[in-house]
Amino acid sequence: MIRILAFVISIAGLVGCATERFGNFESNAPSGLHEGIAADTIHHLEKIYPPAQTQFNFGQSIPKSDRFGMLLVDSLRAKGYAVKEYSPKQSVSGTGLRLQYVVDKPSINVTDLYRIKLKIDDVTFTHAYEAKNNTAISAGAWAKME
16 A cells, blocks of 8 residues: 555656646736846847747737736737737647746745746747846846757
């Protein structure tokens, strides 16, 4: 019985590690932070994925309360990107790149440090920001993980 319980706990732990959560987990961040991160994210994406030639298919729902997510969708469209918002009834496959994001605080104990993590298909980009004077100040360079 103990072996079965240990096995079940082990499998549950592995599943938890393999399941990544996406979304904005910092809805109470200082004002201006989401605007600054969204603007910098668009600037970074423009360097890699040309507007008017790229379609982003969101792989997550974006609630109206998600300031960053709403800014990202609106800004992508304003720059000329095709954007397909997430719908649980429709497949995200087809043309375009699957886009998901996380806005959170890194696990280190530093106040006013925030992170954006973009997952575009199988490539992940991440960048840290410091919240100062109601804006987002870059706290390093964009990193790419494949």
